[in-house]
Amino acid sequence: MKTEHAIHSGKHQRKHKKEFINVNNAERLISLAAGGMLLAKHYKHPLANPIKVLTGAFLVYRGLSGNCPLYTGLDKNSNETNAINTRVIFTVNKPREEVYRYWRQLENLPFFMSHLQRVEQKNDVESEWIARIPGGVGIIKWNAEIVKEIPNELIGWQSIENSTINNAGKVEFYDAPRGQGTVLKVIFSYHPPAGALGEGVAKLFNPLFKTILKEDIRAFKQVIEAGEVATIKGQPSGRK
Amino acid sequence: MKALCWNGVRDLRVERVPDPEILNPKDAIVKVTMSSVCGSDLHLINGFVPSMKAGDIIGHEFIGEVVETGAGVKNLKKGDRVVVISVIGCGECQYCKEETWSLCDNSNPNGLLQEKIYQYPTAGIFGYSHLFGGYAGSHAEYIRVPFADHGAFKIPEDISDEKAVFVSDGVPTGYMAAEMAAVKPGDIVAVWGAGGVGQMAMQCAYAMGAERVIAIDRLDYRLANAARYSGADIINYEDTDVLEELKEATGGRGPDCCIDAVGMEAHTTGIEHVYDKTKQFLRLESDRAAVLRQAIAACRKGGTVSIVGVYAGLVDKIPMGLFMNKGLTIRGGQMHGQKYVPMLFDLIRREIINPEFLLTHPVSLEAGQKAYEMFNDKTNKCMRAVFKPFN
Structure with a gap:
């Protein structure tokens, strides 16, 4: 489970009809994540839930190889669609300048974003992002650039062209009323694959992305307010 | 260590579990000297609070002795005799700053789960279901106390254990x-x-x-x-x-x-x-x-x-x-204990309030199931059974 597969971005070649790679990068990623999670959850007792294990294995294959036998059968190839946005709004009890400064230091993001392994700022605008795929099946890398920045008010970023993950995001910072800290509006958007199946998969996983984002945002609030993230991982219980 | 675990509706058992460890800088480990049953435990035991898991250590009203402190703990040291408030507050969010500690934004690791039901997450509580954080409870020999500087209060020397234990919650x-x-x-x-x-x-x-x-x-x-x-x-x-x-x-x-x-x-x-x-x-x-x-x-x-x-x-x-x-x-509301403790010590010292008579049954952890049955069924004129894990 520990092997690291970095998925490299590749250009879609839609000319040939029965191409081996018929799943786009975003969808491969979703497949990997979903399959990895299914396997991670059920690998201990595969026989208890054979359908989930098989589905997991199929999704991992689809993600790693970029080939979907179902798509081949349907003569389908996924491509561009509308972005799916995930939006979270929350308040932290710290001054706007402090919150902005912490967020702008992109290296800080992995402290609260559970799936980010590392963010490295290459220069003022460009950065390299490394994330773990849920389920521990590998890592993915992409590069992003800050496309808009108003100090203490707004940061906007976008993955650079041909990235593994086609994503963009924006954080806006406002003063909360009565001096109660800072309101943050966070929007993440990513491009899901096309086609009924691809959109279905994307819709299925949108709540998951939203949950991950909300967990991360809660962790951000805990880090910047309380200085640590509340946890019970590692505490005793009577569970065997 | 020994701990009293919830294994299902009306099924409590003493289990051998690992000792708690410091998990976060602001944690302390407290050796439990007294831990009281509470009426609110009965809702867990009788199965009316969702999100209990077999193996959960219950108990939330307790006193003890500090045996270890995390790097971020400033006001406590080894050997301090403390009462710990059952509700956990980070001390830094807007709610804690306004002394509404049970509404803490940051102390519930399962805040998102709770948000689905209550819209906004509330504070974590020791030994009180995963909806309230899933923290291991105090019916055990040792307990990990998060945000210990805010939740653990040194007990004045002239206040007895028998009174102090109820300052935790009751x-x-x-x-x-x-x-x-x-x-x-x-x-x-x-x-x-x-x-x-x-x-x-x-x-x-x-x-x-x-x-x-x-x-x-x-x-x-x-x-x-x-x-x-x-x-x-x-x-x-x-x-x-x-x-x-x-x-x-x-x-x-x-x-x-x-x-x-x-x-x-x-x-x-x-x-x-x-x-x-x-x-x-x-x-x-x-x-x-x-x-x-x-x-x-x-x-x-x-x-x-x-x-x-x-x-x-x-x-x-x-x-x-x-x-x-x-x-x-x-x-x-759940109480904002951290706000009241110093004043409550004062009221107890002046004998304006006196909780001591509540302690009708000091018991061992091993008697856990029986003690809760007695407390639930209101037999033996029980007001409160209080566990003494080391007696």
């Missing part, structure tokens, strides 16, 4: 009940439930100047205690019509302040109790609200109803018309 809950009921000098205060929390509410109501406190329960031994230790007039609701009695006792006006110290497993008489038991059994309502209904009905016009008995979900048949047309105020 006393501040009673105090906040009286405070939310807005007790003023001269008020007549009715308190439903003559258990530990109810009696602390009675004593605190007197401390705030109440003219008269009336205790309502069905257990004669508890009512006798309420009369003896908390100075209350008493009503056994099984023998009489509570609403008529309360009118009689208040010159026909009704009590100024009504406190619900019972919560979601309320008993009542007759068809209403059968109705609630049935609906709760069928999961058509999660909480039985007989006391709350009666408190709303009994309260004088313009009076205040204060709720500290625990509710978890939905209740049925709340008389909204009475609430609205009588112009009542209803308040409720």
Whole structure:
């Protein structure tokens, strides 16, 4: 489970009809994540839930190889669609300048974003992002650039062209009323694959992305307010 | 170490579990010297609070000795004798800064789970289900205390363990009940439930100047205690019509302040109790609200109803018309213990309040299942069983 597969971005070649790679990068990623999670959850007792294990294995294959036998059968190839946005709004009890400064230091993001392994700022605008795929099946890398920045008010970023993950995001910072800290509006958007199946998969996983984002945002609030993230991982219980 | 674990409805067992460790910089490890049962544990044990997992260590009302502190702990050191507030607060969020500690934004690791039900996450509580953070509880030899600088208070030397243990939860809950009921000098205060929390509410109501406190329960031994230790007039609701009695006792006006110290497993008489038991059994309502209904009905016009008995979900048949047309105020909440502790120590020292009589049964962890059965069934004149893990 520990092997690291970095998925490299590749250009879609839609000319040939029965191409081996018929799943786009975003969808491969979703497949990997979903399959990895299914396997991670059920690998201990595969026989208890054979359908989930098989589905997991199929999704991992689809993600790693970029080939979907179902798509081949349907003569389908996924491509561009509308972005799916995930939006979270929350308040932290710290001054706007402090919150902005912490967020702008992109290296800080992995402290609260559970799936980010590392963010490295290459220069003022460009950065390299490394994330773990849920389920521990590998890592993915992409590069992003800050496309808009108003100090203490707004940061906007976008993955650079041909990235593994086609994503963009924006954080806006406002003063909360009565001096109660800072309101943050966070929007993440990513491009899901096309086609009924691809959109279905994307819709299925949108709540998951939203949950991950909300967990991360809660962790951000805990880090910047309380200085640590509340946890019970590692505490005793009577569970065997 | 040994710990009392919840393994299912009415199934508690002492298990060998690993000792707790410091997990975060602001944690401390406390060696538990006393840990009390609490009426709110019964809701977990009887299966009315969701998100319990087999193996969870329960217990949340305790005192002990600090044995280890994390790098971020500044006010405590090894050897300190402390009472730990059952509700966990980070001390830094807006709610903690405003001393509404049980509303802490940051102390519940399962905040997102709770948000789905309550819309906004509330504070973590020791040993009180995964909805409230899933923290390991205090019916154990050792416990990890997060945000220890804010939740653990050194016990003054002249206050005994037997009094201090209830400052963890029962006393501040009673105090906040009286405070939310807005007790003023001269008020007549009715308190439903003559258990530990109810009696602390009675004593605190007197401390705030109440003219008269009336205790309502069905257990004669508890009512006798309420009369003896908390100075209350008493009503056994099984023998009489509570609403008529309360009118009689208040010159026909009704009590100024009504406190619900019972919560979601309320008993009542007759068809209403059968109705609630049935609906709760069928999961058509999660909480039985007989006391709350009666408190709303009994309260004088313009009076205040204060709720500290625990509710978890939905209740049925709340008389909204009475609430609205009588112009009542209803308040409720888990207590903000951290705010009250220094003042409570002072009130205890001056013997204005005294919780010591609550400790009727000191027991070992091994007696856990039996102790909770006794506490649940109200046998042996039990007020509170208190575990002493090292005796």
